[in-house]
Amino acid sequence: MRRLRTAGGPHAPERVRAWLQATTEWLPRELEANLTLLTCELVNNSVLHGEATEEHVIEVELRTTQTGLLAQVTDPGTGFAPAGRGRELDEPGGWGLVLVERLAASWGVERDERTRVWFELAAAAAAA
Secondary structure, X not given: OEEXXXXXXXXXXXHHHHHHHHHOOOOOHHHHHHHXXXXXXXXXXXXXXXXXXXXXXXXXXXXXXXXXXXXXXXXXXXXXXXXXXXXXXXXXXXXXXXXHHHHOOEEEEEEOOOEEEEEEEEHHXXXX
């Protein structure tokens, strides 16, 4: 298992991207690219929708499973009920969870004291 705790705020996604690049070079290229894309989208959501400012901590956790790789992003936000994109196609933004839905083998949202969004990428999908 690998874990990063970082401050929220506008630079959180780039800090997470740099950490992922240094941490996941052992993964197949497509799996690494999808992991980075989806994780950074969720971190961006933590900042935009979870209101994770620089005073808050965002946690990213990665672990291998029997079928692939599990990633989760935890933030101090109040949580949400997953819904469709809800924007016109030509409007910017709102694609993060659409990408998670399309690329991940499974995903979900959990809430206790903090909000946790997780997804699993299947290792076989990267090899195909």
